[in-house]
Amino acid sequence: MAVWALGLNHTTAPLDLRGRFAYAADQLEPVLHGLRSTLNRRPETAIVSTCNRTEIYCAGDLGDRERTLDWLANSGGVSPALLRSHAYALEDGQAARHAFRVASGLDSMVLGEPQILGQMKDAVRAAEAAGAMGTTLNQLFQRSFAVAKEVRTSTEIGAHSISMAAAAVRLAGQLFEDIGQIRVLFIGAGEMIELAATHFAAKNPKSIAIANRTLERGEKLAARFGADVMRLADLPSRLHEFDAVVSCTASTLPIIGLGAVERALKVRRHRPIFMVDLAVPRDIEPEVKGLEDVYLYTVDDLAGVVQTAQASRQAAVAQAEAIIDAGVQSFMHWMDQRDPVRGVVPLIQQLNAQTDEWRALEIARARKLLAKGENIEAVLEAMSRGLTQKMLHGALAELHSADAEHREQTTEAISRLFLRRER
Template identity: 45%
Template sequence: MSLFALGINHQTASVALREKVAFSPESLLDAYQQLLAQPNVLEAVIVSTCNRTEIYGHVELENCQTVIDWFCGFHQIAQSELLKSLYCYHDEKAIQHLFRVSCGLDSLVLGEPQILGQIKQAFSTAGQAKSVSKLLNRWFQHAFTVAKRVRTETQIGANAISVAFAAVCLAKQIFSDLSKSRVLLIGAGETIELVGKYLVEHNVPNITIANRTLSRAMGLVEQFDAHAITLEEIPTHLSDADIVISSTASPLPIIGKGMVESALKKRRHQPMLFIDIAVPRDIEAQVGELRDAYLYSVDDLHGIIEENKQARQEAAIEAEKIIEDCIVDFCHWLESLKAVESIRNYRNNSELLRDELLARAISSLEKGGDPQKVVKALAFKLTNKLIHYPSQALTQVSQSGDDNELQILRSALGLNEE
């Protein structure tokens, strides 16, 4: 039996290829039914995100060709197109890969936490499809434990390495409790959308979105339960904001020094934080000269990001050590399964032998045999049969001269006990 992990990701394949082999939620149930119907496949979990499509599984033989054939057939893609981007790992390497993916060490953004949620969702879906049994259940539960340890024992996720995340982290450093802050977001592009998601995660209840066109802003309004205004309305609403984060494509500044001065007067000089992540800048540099106005540009954030990248790299080294230890633990558990199987086989063989000799003894008694002789014969034959193979093993080990192995065997047979 063998564990495997095969697939493609952002490191090995283009977006165009990843799109071709992505599993839609609607197709997963059918995919699992087909995959488990393949010869040799015992269990499987399918992970499909924008950056990776992977299949983790348990097969009878260390050969994934059946799964590769099915994978290409299901997505109607030629193997020649896929194989150059496909990776396939077995056993310890497969275990390591799942652990690294779950911890965010294999992600486009090092240490990002979203992948763990995606792995958990994939595992849950596989459970609903009844494609997970004892081995994969233990493997994935172990992966979740590893990821939790890495998050707890290292700083892998503590430092922002995206502009949007860095902006929110900076705001949190200055306003320790963002749930009491009022935020004005200027723009409605991808960066502002990501900023909005992070703000919602920090329980910010009061978000206003300013955009040139309200129609574009309305999608974010619904997503974040926010309020929308036009850029022309900013001067009226600026004084209501504790934090202003701006990212537009405007060629000219949207917020000037005079506008901020007026807002500060209305606020009775309560501090305001301005984070300008636009290029060209949306907020005039002179705003930073004002008392009670704190202005940070995208360059300031990039400085923070570079420092944090280095911190995450250092944390990743610690994470790899944790993963190595956890791989050893999981492999020990796998080895213990072999012992369980061996014990089961040994017990079954012994019981079969017992039943066979007992049946002979009962037959002899039914034919009028002397009960005392029959019982003695049963005991004699059963003892000889049971000690035959252990006796052979003791003889072979003694002749080999391996004292250590001899002591292990003696201990297993209870011969070292007083």
């Protein structure tokens, strides 16, 4: 059994391509059922999907990896060749290392950010609910969480991190002289919006409003910040009221279109609007960015802002990587103990290849002799002798060349390998 990961993230694929493969938390279970039904051996499977990455982790036969890529490409409506040019495929130790780095925040756009750990735990719960989680993947993820905890408690990797939400507030502060004088609208009621609202609320804006598809959930979040609540259907008619808009929903289509923003600007007499689209796929049509009085930022645009705080944490990366190295070694040792054959597979393959080569040579020689009319018994005798000589050559050479110190050990090993008695 092999462990492997197939995915794409913010370093390998642009935002709009990542958006094609983004799955909301409530989609993961049916998506897992759909994926596993297309695979021959139904491997253990889990899917991690965030605004920055979509990754499929499997424990099973490597032959399913290409089928998984084809399935993923089809689900996103792109060609396998296009997806392959932006995806990465990792196996065994590399897959484990990647999972540990992701859980520890080392592979995130914001170095050390903690949200990814919760998202990975959500992925495990979805896989368990779908009946797709087995012993091997469970070990991989539980060890990922343990490594992440050690990294966060033993290093400064997460110190002074600037989240996407904090970066949004920083950018708003560059546009507006006083955030205390602006009206802010948050679209959605998930974890990212809650985090963004917390950061903005700390600056005491003039007003806060929450727009959400489900009013009950929006009201619950609004109560924390003394905010107003509105329906998504009211957005087009009320967009002009807000100076800053932060959106992050699970919608598969944009919620705010170019026309709605143009009408809002007209009512505002072209007073600027600050907009942050934290959703993948996008909540705000990309054409909005071209409007003169709109300052629109996506998750990828915020990358430069969050990078400014990373220099002070780079010294902790080496320490975190050492913890991850130890975790990978431990996991691979567990894999080898569970399947002892894994550790000797390359040697077994080499032995099989070598003996196949010898067999082919002796068969070819025997056929030539038979074609010349040689006696069949003599040919079979020569072929068997040729095979045994080839098989014994290495062992006999070791016996003749071994010094006194190692001859006893060599003799014992060769006796055990070649002088076995059939029971």
